[in-house]
Amino acid sequence: MDQGKKHYYLEIADNAHILSHRLAENCSRGPFLEEDLACTNVALDLIGLAESVYNEVAKQSTENVSGDYVAYRRDEIDYRNCLLVEQPNRDFAHLMTRQFFMDTYHYYLFTELSVSSDTFLSALANKSLKEVTYHLKRSSEWMIRFGNGTEKSKEKAQDAIERLWRYTDELFESDASYADSIGTGVYADQDKLKKLWTQKVDEVFFLAHLRKPENREFQLNGGKTGRHSEHMGYILSEMQFLPNKYPDARW
Amino acid sequence: MEETLLDEATLLAEFEAKIDAEIKIEPRDWMPDAYRKHLIRQISQHAHSEVIGMQPEGNWITRAPSLRSKKILLAKIQDEGGHGLYLYSAAETLGVSRDQYIQWLHEGKAKYASVFNYPTLNWADIGAIGWLVDGAAITNQVSLQRTSYGPYSRAMVRICKEESFHQRQGYEIMWKMMEGTKDQQRMAQDAINRWWWPALMMFGPHDSDSAHTGNAMKWKIKRETNDRLREKFINKTVPQAELTGLKVPDPNLKINGTDSFGEPTYEHSDINWDEFWQVVNGNGPCNQQRLEHHIKAHEDGAWVRECATAFLNNSNSLNG
Numbered sequence: 001m002d003q004g005k006k007h008y009y010l011e012i013a014d015n016a017h018i019l020s021h022r023l024a025e026n027c028s029r030g031p032f033l034e035e036d037l038a039c040t041n042v043a044l045d046l047i048g049l050a051e052s053v054y055n056e057v058a059k060q061s062t063e064n065v066s067g068d069y070v071a072y073r074r075d076e077i078d079y080r081n082c083l084l085v086e087q088p089n090r091d092f093a094h095l096m097t098r099q100f101f102m103d104t105y106h107y108y109l110f111t112e113l114s115v116s117s118d119t120f121l122s123a124l125a126n127k128s129l130k131e132v133t134y135h136l137k138r139s140s141e142w143m144i145r146f147g148n149g150t151e152k153s154k155e156k157a158q159d160a161i162e163r164l165w166r167y168t169d170e171l172f173e174s175d176a177s178y179a180d181s182i183g184t185g186v187y188a189d190q191d192k193l194k195k196l197w198t199q200k201v202d203e204v205f206f207l208a209h210l211r212k213p214e215n216r217e218f219q220l221n222g223g224k225t226g227r228h229s230e231h232m233g234y235i236l237s238e239m240q241f242l243p244n245k246y247p248d249a250r251w
Numbered sequence: 252m253e254e255t256l257l258d259e260a261t262l263l264a265e266f267e268a269k270i271d272a273e274i275k276i277e278p279r280d281w282m283p284d285a286y287r288k289h290l291i292r293q294i295s296q297h298a299h300s301e302v303i304g305m306q307p308e309g310n311w312i313t314r315a316p317s318l319r320s321k322k323i324l325l326a327k328i329q330d331e332g333g334h335g336l337y338l339y340s341a342a343e344t345l346g347v348s349r350d351q352y353i354q355w356l357h358e359g360k361a362k363y364a365s366v367f368n369y370p371t372l373n374w375a376d377i378g379a380i381g382w383l384v385d386g387a388a389i390t391n392q393v394s395l396q397r398t399s400y401g402p403y404s405r406a407m408v409r410i411c412k413e414e415s416f417h418q419r420q421g422y423e424i425m426w427k428m429m430e431g432t433k434d435q436q437r438m439a440q441d442a443i444n445r446w447w448w449p450a451l452m453m454f455g456p457h458d459s460d461s462a463h464t465g466n467a468m469k470w471k472i473k474r475e476t477n478d479r480l481r482e483k484f485i486n487k488t489v490p491q492a493e494l495t496g497l498k499v500p501d502p503n504l505k506i507n508g509t510d511s512f513g514e515p516t517y518e519h520s521d522i523n524w525d526e527f528w529q530v531v532n533g534n535g536p537c538n539q540q541r542l543e544h545h546i547k548a549h550e551d552g553a554w555v556r557e558c559a560t561a562f563l564n565n566s567n568s569l570n571g
Contacts, residue, residue: 021313024312024325027325027328028309028548029544029548030552031553031556032552033302033332033339034336035552037332037333037336040325040332044322044325047321047325048322050318051319054318068317068319072316072317092552092555144562145558145559146558148562148565149557149558149559149561149562149565152558153558238313238314239314242314242374243316249431249432249435250427251316251424251427251431
């Protein structure tokens with residue numbers, strides 16, 4: 001497995017894994033029971049997605065490692081998820097706005113990858129599309145509800161947009177290790193993804209009467225190259241606690 | 252006045268005839284007030300237990316040690332929440348809304364299973380809860396599939412199918428840990444040491460001390476007594492513990508005979524009833540924490556529920 005391919009696979013897996021972790025943190029904290037269960041459901045879909053990719057990375061690795069090893073035993077600098085998925089739940093508007101940005105991204109990413117010449121990526125994309133189509137429907141509907149619900153819900157959603165927008169450009173950045181391979185039919189065209197993503201976000205914001213931040217130039221990045229936010233260390237401390245403390249144990 | 256009394260007497264006779272004939276009582280059927288009140292208490296307590304039970308297990312989601320174990324735990328907690336939903340729906344057929352049930356919970360007027368007031372301190376606790384707590388719950392719930400109130404009985408049929416999965420998954424965690432490293436075995440033994448007695452307490456007080464058993468048995472809401480169910484659970488679970496090498500934390504546990512299938516039955520120490528009543532009355536290790544967690548989530552979510560209601564009303568007025 002060349003480095004570019006490994007990085008590309010890990011971006012997909014780590015994004016799903018860390019986002020799933022954040023959603024799982026919300027378990028028993030939902031605004032009502034049905035929504036609590038829906039969040040867990042999305043977390044389960046994402047962890048399943050991550051697991052498929054980690055297993056494939058392990059399978060294609062020259063080292064004798066398992067999918068779990070890839071998922072749990074790397075240093076923080078080797079996790080390649082974008083900063084957006086690490087951002088804390090804060091409140092339901094933040095959780096759902098982060099989800100809406102990621103669901104939109106996943107929807108177009110997997111639509112593109114469904115015709116990838118990489119058989120693993122195309123199979124993964126076709127399987128995941130069914131799930132992320134539902135995820136996007138759900139999070140779009142929440143954005144529209146927030147914007148058209150009460151003054152408070154609109155305010156909270158707008159605040160979440162202001163805080164999270166700065167992490168959205170990173171979704172469309174290409175790591176140097178695979179940037180040259182974009183356009184060869186293996187990976188998704190990042191510029192095209194950004195255009196589609198922006199159109200969808202504009203459409204939902206229009207229906208929701210929500211707006212993009214005034215200052216859209218200010219953007220943060222680094223996650224894809226292993227430079228994470230301060231939140232990431234705490235996520236990994238919890239997630240890796242048992243595998244690190246008891247490296248010989250099987251669970 | 253006389254006519255009303257006569258009618259009530261006739262209705263009661265019809266009600267009791269149905270109970271005797273094992274015909275389920277349905278929401279629109281006439282039922283005695285005491286029967287309705289008993290069901291309101293029991294089904295809502297059951298629903299709250301499922302929902303509060305999400306917390307001790309949720310405590311380990313972010314620390315689950317593998318992708319598989321995390322998926323299983325998430326799915327299990329999701330199942331428990333789903334059981335809460337079925338049960339709130341069954342309880343709502345008695346004329347009380349879910350909001351009201353939740354308010355009673357928050358006001359301390361409704362209870363939930365005391366077992367969830369114990370903390371989960373290591374990963375084996377997730378195994379112990381599935382194996383022992385869900386195991387104890389199933390022993391009770393299997394008999395509740397035959398309960399006389401239709402919606403409750405049907406909810407229990409669905410719930411039992413999922414709970415038996417949970418019990419096997421919990422036992423698998425314990426099994427794996429007992430086959431694992433010394434550290435894992437220590438965690439597993441520590442977990443059974445802490446969860447054994449709270450699991451036995453789940454069946455409630457001795458029959459002689461149980462305030463609600465009398466009518467509940469007469470009306471077939473409850474089909475077997477607390478003590479009988481507790482014995483069944485012990486007889487089933489002790490051999491499972493021995494198979495894994497786990498030691499049941501009861502120095503007086505010994506075989507005292509066999510049941511009708513030739514399986515061993517056990518003599519055991521009595522439960523620490525002081526601890527039982529302390530936890531029931533709010534003085535367990537996590538009573539305050541569990542309730543505050545639920546209240547906080549409910550209060551934090553108020554604006555979301557208001558938003559959803561306002562949006563629905565706005566949409567209806569636009570469409571209407």
